[in-house]
Amino acid sequence: MGMNSAKSRNSLGFIFNHLIIRVRVPFHAFTYSTINTGSRDNVQNPNQNRNQFLQSVRDVCKARAFRSLDNALDMFDRMLHMRPLPSIMDFNQLLGAIARMKHYPEVITLVREMESVGIAPSVPTLNVLINCFCHLNRVDFGFSVLARILKLGHQPDCITLSTLVKGLCLQGNLAGAARLVVEMEKKGYKPSVITYGTMINSLCKIGETGAAIRLLRNMEEGNFEINVVHYNTIIDSLGKDIMVTEALNLCSEMMSKGVQPNIVTYNSLIHGLCNFGRWKEATSLFKEMEQRNIMPNLIDEAMRLFHEMSYKGVTPNVVTYNTLIGGFFRVGRPHAAVELFRKMRGQHPDLHTYAILLDGLCKNKQIVEAMTFFQEMEDEKLDPNIVIYNILIDGLCNVGKLTTARELFYSLPTKGLQPDVPTYNIMIKGFCNEGLIDEANELLEKMDGSDCSPNDRTYNTIIQGLLQHNKTSKAMEVVKIMVSKGFSANTTTTRILIDLLSANPTDKALQELLQ
Template sequence: MGKSTSSLLFICNHLIIRVVSLPFPFPFRAFTSYHYCSTFRENAKTPYQNQNQLLKSVRDHCKSRTFKNLHHALGLFDTMLHMHPLPSIVDFTQLLGAIARMKHYSVVITLIRKFWIKSCEMGKSTPSLLFICNRLIIRVSVPFRAFTSYHYCSTTRENAKTPYQNRNQLLKSVRDHCKSGTFKNLDHALGLFDIMLHMHPLPFIGDFTLLLGAIARMKHYSVVVTLTKRMESFGISPNVYTLTVLINCFCHLNRVDFGFSIIATILKLGYQPNHITLTTLVKGLCLKGNISGAVRLVEEMENKGYEPDAYTCGTIVNGLCKIGQTGVAIRLLRKLEKGNFEQNVVLYSMIIDSLCKDKLVTVALNLLSEMMSKGIQPNVVTYSCVIQGLCNFGRWREAATLLNEMLQRKIMPNVRTFNILVDTLCKEGMLMEAKEVFEEMIQRGIDPDKVTYNSLIDGYCLQNQMDEAVKTFNTMVEKGCSPDVFSYSILINGYCKSKIIDEAMRLFHEMSNKEVI
C-alpha cells in the first residue's frame, strides 16, 4: 500500500493508546513482536542520530509547548523508550507532563503503564520502579485511581513488608523524619507514604497528617493535594489537622477559594475549625494581597469566639508591610498593645524593616528604642534591617556603631549583616575597609556567599582595579561558590568600561558555554 513506516508506527501506537479501558496489564508485549520492536529501534535512529540531540529537542518542545500534535509527542516517547540506556526519569516526566497539559490524561496513564512494562523487561528492581512510577503519577497530576490496577496494588502490598518488617518501627521512623525534616528527597517521603497506605490495618490519620505536613514544608504543595485524594480513595477520612494542611497547600498554590471550600468539608465531617485553620486562611489571603479580606476574617473570628493569637496578627502585619501599608501596620501594633496580645521581636522587626524600605530610617530607629524600652530584645534580623536602612542612605558610621552594639549584646552578625556592610563600603569606594569586614567575617566562621563576592568584585570594578576583581572571582570559584549571571555581568561591565573588549567577549562566551543563565 506504500504507507510510510513512521506513519504506520504512529497509527499503531495511536490504536494502542486508545484502548485504555482494557484491564492492566494491557498485552502490549503481544503486539510488540520482534519485527515491530526492531523496526522501531531502527527508525528511532532518525531524524536524531545523537541521543543528546533528541533529548534536548524533547526538553525544548516541553518548555515551549511546541509539539505539532499528540502523534509528535507519542513518537518522541516511543523513541525514548527504546533507547539504551533509558533516558533520565526527569526527561520522561517532562514529556508526560506536556502530554497532560494537552489534556490527554488517559494517554498519560497508558504511557506510564508502558514505562512500567519496559522497565520490568529491563530488570529494574520492583521497589525502585514503584517509586519511579509513583513519581511520574505525582509529577503529571494524573488521578492515581486510574493507574491502580490489581497487579500494581498487590505488588506494592508485597513490597510494603520490606525493609520494615515491624509496623511500629516504620511508623516511628516516619514520625522521626517528619519532626526532624530529614527526608532524603521527595521520593523518600512518597515511598513511606505508599507503604503506609497498604498497611493492614491502616495507620492512625495523625501519622498520615504528619507526613503530609512534612511534604508541604518541602514546598511540594500540589503533591500533598494529590496524596490527600489518594487517601480518600482508600477510605481514609481526614481530620481537622489534615484539612488544615490541605488549606495551607491551596493557599500557597494561590487558590484561597479552594481553601475556604475546605471549611465546608470540616463542618460536614462534624469538626469545628480551630484558630490554626483560620490563621492559615488569613495567611492565604495575605499571600494573595487581599489584606482587607484578611482583616475582615479576623474580625469574624473574634465575633464567633475565636481569639486570634500573636501569629495571626503577625501574619496580617507582615502582609500590610509587604504591600507598603506600614502606617496601617503600626496602627494595628498600637491596637495590639491595648489588648491582651503579647508583642514580640518578630512583629517589631517586620515593621522596622518596612519603615527602612520606606526610607523612614529615623522612625525605625525610634521604634527600635521603644521596643528595647519595653524589654523586647532585638535579634540579628532586627539589627540587620536597621543597618541596611542606614547604609542605603550612606549613614555607614551609624551602621558601624550599631554593629558594635550588636557585638556588645552578644548578638552574632550573620552572612546578611556582613553582606550589607561589604556592599555599602564597596559602593563608597572604601575597599580596604570592605576587605577588613570580609576577613572579619571569615574569622568568625561565616562563609561568604555569592552576594559577598559579587559586592567585592563590583567594588574593584568601580575603582577600575580589574586584576583584583578577577582575583576575587577566581577565589570565589576555588572556594566552591559558583559564579552566577550577576558575577559574570559585573566583570563584563568592568572590562567594557576599561575598554578591554576581548576579555569581555571571552567571559561572555565562557558564560554561554557554562550555561550560566
C-alpha cells in the first residue's frame, strides 16, 4: 500500500512537520568522536576470500556473536576497502548488529563513512539510523532522516514509521505517537505488533490504562497476534490502578484465547490481590502456579508477600505454608523449607505438610533429618499414613539403607497399615538395586497372592533387575506373565534388552524376549 505520487509524499511530509519542531541541523551534523578511524589501519587484503569473509560476517551478525565492538569495526573496515564494494544489504546487516550492541553513536559515524566513499544508504540503512537517534533521545533528528528519505524519492516503510513511534514514546510524546499511528493507517501503513506494544507500554506507564485497553481492542479487530507481553503490561497497570478484579478478568479472557499466563502475569495479579487484602485469592493463585510448574522463580516474592500478610495481622493458614515449603524444595532450597516449617509450629502442620517436608528431604538425600521429623510427627500423635511410609522407605532405599527400609516395610501391619502397590514397587526396586533378586521375587509372589495386584511398573522393575543380574530365563517367565496380564515393556526395559542383545547377539532367550 505505498504512496506513489509526489503529492502524497508532500502530504506526508507536511504531517510530519507538524508532529515535531523541525530542526535545521541535518543528520550529518550529528557526529561523534568516540571512534578514531585512523586507529583501525590493520586491514587485510580486501580481495582475500571475499565470499567466504562476507558469509562469515552474515553468520556472525545473525548469531550476534561479535567478540567486541572492535571485532565488528574491523569487519566494517575490511568491507569498506573491498573492491567491488559489498552490497548495501551486507552493510545494513552489520550496522543493525552494531546497533543491537547499543553502540548507537558508532553506527551514525559508520553511515557517514559509507557515504564518504560513495555508498548510498538505502531505506533500511536510514531505518537503522533513525533507530539510533531515537535511542539517543533525538527523535527530532530521526524525523530529519525521514525528511531525507522523502526528498530522495523513496517511500518510508512500516519499520521507518514504527521506529519513529517508538522514539516519540521514549520521549514521552504519546500524543505525537498516537497521531503518527493514525496518519500511518490513513496512508495505508499497517502498524506492527511491536508498534502497538510500544504504545500500550507507554500508555500504562503514565496511567492511561483505559487507552491501552482500547489499543488492545484495536489489535483484536485488526487480527493482530496478541501475546502475553501485551496482556501482562495492562494487567500490571490495572492492578496498580486499584482495578484488580478487572485484571483478573483480563487474565481469564487471555487464557480463553489460548494465551497462557507466565510468571510476570502471576506476579502482577498476586501483588494486586495482596495490596487489597485478598489473601485467599492470592493463595489460590500460588497453588495454580504450583500446578503449572511456574512457581520456582517466584518463591522469594512469595515469601515477601507471606511476611506482608503476617505484618498486616493476617495469619497464613496451613495451605499457604504447604505451598511455600514445597516451593522451596522445588528450587533446591531445603534449608529454607525446614526453617519455614519450624516457624509454623503454632499452625499445626497436617499430614500433607509432613509429606511435603519428608519427600523434599528424602529427595535431597537428607534421610537423617527426615527420620528425625518422622519421629517428631509420631511424638505429636499424628498417625503417619501409607504415603508417609512410602516416602521414607523410598528415601532409605535410595541412600543404600535397605536394612532400615526393610524393617520399616515389615513393621507396617503392626501399625495398622497395609502396603499398597507403590510400597511393594519401592521395595522390589530396592531389592533389585542391591542384587537381592530372590527377595524381590518373593514380594512379587506375595502381591500375586493378595488383593494388591502388581501393575506394569512392578513387572518392569523386576524384569530390569533380573536382566541386569543375568537372569534371562527368569526374566522371560516374568515377561510372559506381564504380557498375559495386558502389560508391556516400558522404554527402560526395552533399552536394557537391546543393550544386552548387542553384547550377546546369539542369545536366543534375549531374541525371544524382544519379539
